[in-house]
Amino acid sequence: MNLTGFLIYLKHHVPFIWKMVEVLNAFLFRLLYGKRIRQVSDEVIARADLPGYVFRRLVKNDLPELERLLGSQPAARVAFFKPHGFCRKSLETVYANPAFLMMGVFDGSRLAGYFFLRCFWNKKCFVGRLVDAPYEGKGLGRAMNGILYPIAWQMGFRCLSTISKNNRDVMRSHAGNPAMRVVKELTGGYMLVEFVQMIKQENETHDTRQEISVTV
Numbered sequence: 001m002n003l004t005g006f007l008i009y010l011k012h013h014v015p016f017i018w019k020m021v022e023v024l025n026a027f028l029f030r031l032l033y034g035k036r037i038r039q040v041s042d043e044v045i046a047r048a049d050l051p052g053y054v055f056r057r058l059v060k061n062d063l064p065e066l067e068r069l070l071g072s073q074p075a076a077r078v079a080f081f082k083p084h085g086f087c088r089k090s091l092e093t094v095y096a097n098p099a100f101l102m103m104g105v106f107d108g109s110r111l112a113g114y115f116f117l118r119c120f121w122n123k124k125c126f127v128g129r130l131v132d133a134p135y136e137g138k139g140l141g142r143a144m145n146g147i148l149y150p151i152a153w154q155m156g157f158r159c160l161s162t163i164s165k166n167n168r169d170v171m172r173s174h175a176g177n178p179a180m181r182v183v184k185e186l187t188g189g190y191m192l193v194e195f196v197q198m199i200k201q202e203n204e205t206h207d208t209r210q211e212i213s214v215t216v
Contacts (some may be wrong), residue, residue: 004047021110022097028121028214029099037119037155041101044150050143053112056097058102063091065111080167083116103147105140105206115144117151124158127195149179149195162186 010018041057048055058066070086084094094100099120105113119177127148131140152159163170166189184190
């Protein structure tokens with residue numbers, strides 16, 4: 001079992017050890033990357049352009065609205081979305097973790113979507129997102145991915161996620177995504193996937209340019 005698989009196992013099976021790992025990781029991440037990830041995330045978010053919506057890092061005063069968003073979701077909708085607890089205490093704990101970058105997309109004062117990077121000091125991060133049902137089909141998920149992936153790549157981090165094969169909506173949204181590759185099969189019907197930069201060779205100039213591929 002590699003380090004990533006071991007961490008996933010701890011999170012799901014040995015929660016008290018996982019909490020110790022998170023404390024140590026938070027300390028190391030703040031020391032090594034804390035300032036840099038704030039700078040990079042602000043630069044990438046500033047490039048987001050979806051008329052009518054505002055993308056930004058969450059601040060502490062946003063936590064009540066995040067609690068509302070998460071708590072209003074039907075159980076079936078968040079059956080595969082469990083990055084942390086949804087109560088205020090859990091959200092405050094996550095918010096205080098420098099290795100957990102919480103971001104949101106706002107329609108006025110309403111939080112329409114939540115997305116995040118859970119980062120590790122060994123230059124790996126896991127991405128996740130949730131779009132509120134009334135805002136589906138408006139391009140929010142695509143725009144979120146267009147922020148998450150570049151932040152990870154500019155930081156020089158591997159951009160990872162765990163996906164359940166039983167999560168039909170996510171499996172469908174990632175179908176044909178050229179940026180996604182399956183790293184390994186996990187227990188319980190999950191896959192560990194990585195989102196990688198697509199590099200296109202220009203035959204005439206021999207230059208390379210990045211193609212940022214995002215999913216719906």
